[in-house]
Amino acid sequence: MKACSSHALAPTGRPLCKMRRISPGGAADNDDQAAVIAAGDESRNIGKHHLLCRRCRFPVTNESWAIQINQAHQHTFANPHGIVFDIRCFSLAPGCGSVSRPSLEFSWFSGFSWQISACRRCQMHLGWRFAQAESFHFFGLIADHLISSSKTHESTRQTP
Numbered sequence: 166m167k168a169c170s171s172h173a174l175a176p177t178g179r180p181l182c183k184m185r186r187i188s189p190g191g192a193a194d195n196d197d198q199a200a201v202i203a204a205g206d207e208s209r210n211i212g213k214h215h216l217l218c219r220r221c222r223f224p225v226t227n228e229s230w231a232i233q234i235n236q237a238h239q240h241t242f243a244n245p246h247g248i249v250f251d252i253r254c255f256s257l258a259p260g261c262g263s264v265s266r267p268s269l270e271f272s273w274f275s276g277f278s279w280q281i282s283a284c285r286r287c288q289m290h291l292g293w294r295f296a297q298a299e300s301f302h303f304f305g306l307i308a309d310h311l312i313s314s315s316k317t318h319e320s321t322r323q324t325p
């Protein structure tokens with residue numbers, strides 16, 4: 166399986182290639198689609214609170230969609246490969262696309278399945294989509310891979 170090359174991206178102690186089959190009824194994709202449509206209108210009002218893909222500056226999410234999971238917005242995890250991730254939790258991330266099937270082999274957020282999420286424009290790995298059954302999901306995005314839209318303005322001004 167091709168996914169084996171992405172072991173380091175799994176938010177879990179198990180290899181990514183052990184992904185399990187999607188359970189019947191997979192409504193997750195429709196869900197994402199709805200979020201994209203809903204956020205399409207939002208993105209017309211891009212303000213300084215928008216968070217962009219660090220690599221290509223594609224709008225990924227917004228500060229107003231920040232949520233707390235387990236009483237915290239930001240979490241720090243290390244995976245078995247020794248890679249440390251600072252992740253921030255958002256209820257929506259329309260700029261993210263899921264690039265793996267849901268896996269229940271999970272260790273960071275108990276009871277949630279996860280999928281790898283990448284930038285819809287440049288495919289850079291941005292984080293994971295975590296889902297609890299079909300009732301609730303959120304995005305855990307790597308803080309370092311996002312850049313605030315206000316910061317991009319500052320850095321433009323400071324460029325010699």
Ligand SMILES: [Zn+2]
Pocket residue numbers: 218219220221222223284285286287288289
């Ligand atoms: Zn990107």
